[in-house]
Amino acid sequence: MASQQLPASQLTILHYLYRFRFLTSRQISKLLSHKNIRLTNYHLQILTTHNYIGKHYTRSLGQANQPAVYYLASGSIKILEGRDGIDKRALKRVYREKMRSQQFIARSSFIAEYYLHLITDSQKSAHTLHFFTKTDLLAHPYLLHPLPDAYFARVDKKNETKRYFVELIDDASPRFALRRRIEQYNDYLEDGKFEEKTGHPFPTILFICPGFASLIYLKKHLGRIYDETSLDETEVYLATHEQAFAGNWEKVDSDDE
Structure with missing residues (x-):
């Protein structure tokens, strides 16, 4: 099947998988605005048959x-x-996609799910949403490295824009790695490169944690160092996965114990 013969829906599926890395058929169906998932599965089957996409199953105990x-x-x-x-x-990594860890797949799937949530939420609040995955952000070399998990901007009816970096936290991450990541954000903020290159204020930082253990640790650590860093020049919010979807964010302040 030549590339020029691929239907638009199948090309769009490839682009979404390029951006988000791992997606379920349900997520793909929502992204394509398909009313019937059978149509989505039809396109997925064709793409799989021609080795344009692969399929990964979770076979762990309790996850059948x-x-x-x-x-x-x-x-x-x-x-x-x-x-x-x-x-x-980004295309070079395609050869290694089938070997990604379950943790990596879960992170990718979460970002897609959060994007779908933001689409719905933005439609309800009459905001215009601009969303960039980590893959999308490769085109912007002035950004923090390692790259955030996502970046998005929402424009309201008054044409006022709010910008956000999204950082996913893993429960398995050692505490020193979390502290180091916060230092990287602080260094990037102090560098002023984002404002210089974009002409926009530094984005709000959203830390999304899998559970309360990592959230509580981050909240205490950020509260202790808040006045000693440049993080008070922007806004930092924390939430668990469930809180992020519910819109229940906890703002970090100085000495927030």
Whole structure:
């Protein structure tokens, strides 16, 4: 099947998998605004047959009912290379996608789910949403490295824009790694590169934690160092996965114990 013969829906699926890395059929169906998931599965089956995408199953004990997730397979490279918005560096990793850890897949799937949530929320509040995955952010070399998990901006009816960095926290991350990541954000904020390159204020930082253990630790640590860093020049919010979807964010302040 030549690339020019791929239907628009199938090309769109490849682009979404390029951006989000791992997606379930339900997520893909929502992204395509398909009313019937059978139509989505029809396109997925064709793409899988031609090795444009692969399918990953979770076979761990107690997770037998988890949906399959899809990712780009090697056949997609010749379809995507040279197209607008496609980074060659990102295409090179396609060969390793089938070997990604379950933790990595879960992070990718969460970002997609949060994006879908933001779409719905923005429609309800009459905001215009601009969302960038970590893959999208490769095109912006002035950004913090390692890159945030996502960046988005929302524009309200008055044309006022609020910008956000999204940082996912893993429960398995050692405490020193969390402290180091906060230092990296502080260094980037002090560097002033974001404001210099974009002309915009530094974005609000959203830390999303899998549970309360990591949230409580981050809240206490950030509260202790808040006045000693430049983080007070922006806003920092914390939430668990569930709180993020509910919109229940906890703002970090000085000595927030």
